[in-house]
Amino acid sequence: MAALNRIQKIASHLDPPKPFKFKVALLGAAGGIGQPLSMLLKMSPYIAELSLYDVANTPGVAADVSHMSTAARVKGYLGPDQLPAALAGSNLVIIPAGVPRKPGMTRDDLFNINAGIVRTLAEAIAAHCPNAWVAIISNPVNSTVPIAAEVLQRAGVLNPARLFGVTTLDVVRAEAFLGEIVGADPRDVSVPVVGGHAGITILPLLSQARPPLPASVTAEQRKALMTRIQDAGTEVVQAKAGAGSATLSMAYAAARFADSCLRAMSGEGPVTEYAYVRSSAVQGLPYFSSPLRLGRSGVEEVLPLGPMDAMESENFEAMKAELLGSIKKGEEFVARGPAK
Numbered sequence: 001m002a003a004l005n006r007i008q009k010i011a012s013h014l015d016p017p018k019p020f021k022f023k024v025a026l027l028g029a030a031g032g033i034g035q036p037l038s039m040l041l042k043m044s045p046y047i048a049e050l051s052l053y054d055v056a057n058t059p060g061v062a063a064d065v066s067h068m069s070t071a072a073r074v075k076g077y078l079g080p081d082q083l084p085a086a087l088a089g090s091n092l093v094i095i096p097a098g099v100p101r102k103p104g105m106t107r108d109d110l111f112n113i114n115a116g117i118v119r120t121l122a123e124a125i126a127a128h129c130p131n132a133w134v135a136i137i138s139n140p141v142n143s144t145v146p147i148a149a150e151v152l153q154r155a156g157v158l159n160p161a162r163l164f165g166v167t168t169l170d171v172v173r174a175e176a177f178l179g180e181i182v183g184a185d186p187r188d189v190s191v192p193v194v195g196g197h198a199g200i201t202i203l204p205l206l207s208q209a210r211p212p213l214p215a216s217v218t219a220e221q222r223k224a225l226m227t228r229i230q231d232a233g234t235e236v237v238q239a240k241a242g243a244g245s246a247t248l249s250m251a252y253a254a255a256r257f258a259d260s261c262l263r264a265m266s267g268e269g270p271v272t273e274y275a276y277v278r279s280s281a282v283q284g285l286p287y288f289s290s291p292l293r294l295g296r297s298g299v300e301e302v303l304p305l306g307p308m309d310a311m312e313s314e315n316f317e318a319m320k321a322e323l324l325g326s327i328k329k330g331e332e333f334v335a336r337g338p339a340k
């Protein structure tokens with residue numbers, strides 16, 4: 001027994017427990033993404049307090065998740081009156097609040113409802129946790145991130161190094177699909193995915209994939225893989241046939257993104273992650289998803305996109321007008337002010 005205790009003591013010294021120190025707020029916690037994401041976040045070794053906010057059903061979700069035997073303390077908050085308390089002291093705020101697509105819709109078709117939701121939530125963040133890192137999942141991401149940025153800027157608290165559009169699901173899908181093709185564990189696969197988060201603005205850089213695509217893959221098959229990654233959200237929307245869009249894979253992707261943020265905040269850097277951020281990576285496009293080096297203070301460096309082959313360069317040029325249009329649409333929405 002004494003020997004076992006000694007071994008346990010040595011082992012815990014070699015692998016010290018993670019600091020359970022951060023408060024993470026999840027806005028939209030009772031939804032299709034919010035519920036499985038609540039569960040995954042409750043398992044994070046970095047989270048001391050998990051704040052679950054929604055306009056419906058949070059007491060049940062919070063009660064359920066709080067019974068998991070992991071360290072994070074869980075609190076549920078319901079409705080706008082409880083939003084300030086949900087946010088106060090948060091280090092990271094994750095936002096999957098808003099409506100999802102149905103078959104036949106584009107992400108931009110969600111703008112009219114989700115733009116107002118993101119604006120309201122960003123106003124509350126500016127007032128109650130202005131230094132938090134903010135990760136936006138709500139679609140259309142290409143516009144909702146500029147909306148949040150404009151709100152935070154008008155409140156005088158914008159830190160572009162801490163505002164992210166979550167595009168991790170595009171990377172996760174690229175890894176899964178390439179893993180299938182090359183017969184590798186997706187965890188050993190890497191594919192940069194840059195640009196934005198809708199249709200052709202999603203640009204997988206297959207020429208930089210590791211392991212590389214086999215030489216036997218034809219240009220046509222390469223193009224088909226690129227298109228599948230770009231349309232993967234629609235693939236799920238159609239398969240769910242009216243019951244929503246990706247929720248489980250999105251929760252997985254968001255948990256992975258949150259883990260990267262919390263590792264970076266903890267100083268366990270350098271952490272490399274992809275996200276849609278305000279940057280000067282591409283001339284004429286104030287927001288772009290790039291590989292990022294994250295550190296304690298947020299984005300410490302926007303990393304280069306790297307070389308593109310002819311097909312990728314063509315797509316890169318083709319996406320620019322659409323991405324800029326979506327950015328401007330978000331910015332103009334905030335400039336117009338609330339509907340009278």
Ligand SMILES: NC(=O)C1=CN([C@@H]2O[C@H](COP(=O)(O)OP(=O)(O)OC[C@H]3O[C@@H](n4cnc5c(N)ncnc54)[C@H](O)[C@@H]3O)[C@@H](O)[C@H]2O)C=CC1
Nearest residue numbers: 028030031032033054055096097098099100137138139169
């Ligand atoms: N960035 C990405 O890669 C992805 C983004 N999405 C987007 O995520 C969003 C959420 O999707 P789901 O969870 O499937 O939708 P859902 O409808 O299942 O859940 C949304 C939740 O947001 C809540 N909500 C609505 N208004 C709110 C407000 N003002 N404050 C707080 N909560 C509010 C609802 O009560 C609901 O619980 C959609 O806009 C969807 O398009 C979905 C998948 C991937």
Ligand SMILES: O=C([O-])CC(=O)C(=O)O
Nearest residue numbers: 101139169233234245246
């Ligand atoms: O496609 C949708 O509407 C949801 C989404 O963003 C995705 O799955 O990538």
